[in-house]
Amino acid sequence: MSPQQNSSKVLILGSAPNVVGVQAIDVSCYDEIIVINNAWQVLGSWTEHIFPYDFPRESQPKRYAKDQRAVDEQLFVRRQNEFGGFIYAGGTMALTALYWALGEHMPSEIHILGCDMIYPDAGKTHFYGEGTPDPLRDDFTLRDLYAKSARFMCLAARNGCSTYNLSRKASRLCFPRHSGRINENPVHFLINHASVQSILDEENSLGYFITSGRYWETDLKPDLQALDKIDQQWTALSNTITITDIQIRN
Numbered sequence: 001m002s003p004q005q006n007s008s009k010v011l012i013l014g015s016a017p018n019v020v021g022v023q024a025i026d027v028s029c030y031d032e033i034i035v036i037n038n039a040w041q042v043l044g045s046w047t048e049h050i051f052p053y054d055f056p057r058e059s060q061p062k063r064y065a066k067d068q069r070a071v072d073e074q075l076f077v078r079r080q081n082e083f084g085g086f087i088y089a090g091g092t093m094a095l096t097a098l099y100w101a102l103g104e105h106m107p108s109e110i111h112i113l114g115c116d117m118i119y120p121d122a123g124k125t126h127f128y129g130e131g132t133p134d135p136l137r138d139d140f141t142l143r144d145l146y147a148k149s150a151r152f153m154c155l156a157a158r159n160g161c162s163t164y165n166l167s168r169k170a171s172r173l174c175f176p177r178h179s180g181r182i183n184e185n186p187v188h189f190l191i192n193h194a195s196v197q198s199i200l201d202e203e204n205s206l207g208y209f210i211t212s213g214r215y216w217e218t219d220l221k222p223d224l225q226a227l228d229k230i231d232q233q234w235t236a237l238s239n240t241i242t243i244t245d246i247q248i249r250n
Contacts, residue, residue: 008032008107012097012115013039013046015126018169019114025166032105034071036093038128039114050076050097071100077213079103083155084200087208087215087222088230090148091141092117092134098152102161110156110163111178116171117145135172140222141215145172147231150238157189157241158196174238190242199233206230 008031013019015038022043027033033046040049040061049061050071064070080089080099089095094115101110117135119125125133135145142148153175156163164178165171208215208222 008105009109009111010034010101010105010107012036012094012101012110012112013042014094014097014113014115015039015128015131016114016116016167016169017124017127018116018167019127021166022113030111031107032101034097034101036097036115038126038131042114042127050093050100052093052096073213075104076100080213081209081211084203085209085211086213087141087210087227088203089141089151090145091139091215092145094135095148095152098156098163102152102156102159106159107161110161111166112164112173112175113166116165116167116169116173118170118172139216140224140227143224143228144231144235146174147235149173149175151231151234153189153238153241154191154196154199154234157191158193160188162187162189162243174235176243187243190244191237192240195237195240199230199237202230202233 009029010032011027011030012034013022014036019039019042027045032048033043034048034050035046037051037055038059040046047067048069048071051060053073076096080086080096082103083089083099089099094117098110101107119133119136125131135142149172153163163175165173165175166178206226208220210218
């Protein structure tokens with residue numbers, strides 16, 4: 001099981017209060033910096049701004065630099081569908097940004113910050129103040145956020161991509177932590193490809209695929225127990241991922 005020989009790195013930024021910590025990180029090692037929703041305000045050197053169809057126009061950047069672009073549902077739905085669609089992946093932008101990064105850029109590493117999806121009962125929920133905790137809304141695709149992140153990590157590993165969380169806070173992401181230092185040794189995440197395919201086949205057998213991505217506009221009545229079982233399998237499989245150092249050839 002040889003991982004793909006990718007070399008690029010992607011950074012994804014969400015809107016949790018700790019996202020401002022990126023300002024103390026040397027981001028020059030990243031080939032792409034993807035900002036979700038309002039996170040474009042945190043760092044000026046981002047390259048892609050990803051947002052859902054209902055993100056207010058007045059909250060979007062007034063202009064984009066030559067090396068920046070907007071990523072809306074016309075772009076990201078197609079990419080997420082390549083990995084099974086929104087019902088199995090989870091319908092919130094942190095997860096969508098991950099699948100977009102993997103499918104569009106096929107990097108060797110994805111680092112994420114400001115997307116722990118844990119919100120305090122009082123005080124700031126986002127770097128800009130109080131906001132809506134979208135991942136915690138009543139949505140059958142978001143019943144187990146940890147499992148959804150496990151699914152992503154498994155699919156990323158199958159595609160030669162290692163996924164890390166730069167946050168030091170409690171998190172609903174299962175990704176291992178990373179300091180953000182450029183000189184940390186690169187590693188491969190190795191996974192059993194047959195096991196990944198077996199779970200994907202179970203997903204396909206359920207048939208919960210909505211091409212538009214707008215599953216909430218359908219009359220679908222999913223088998224929640226079947227979906228929970230699949231979530232559990234992804235979590236279990238993610239625990240079998242092994243990490244090996246990359247041998248750098250001079």
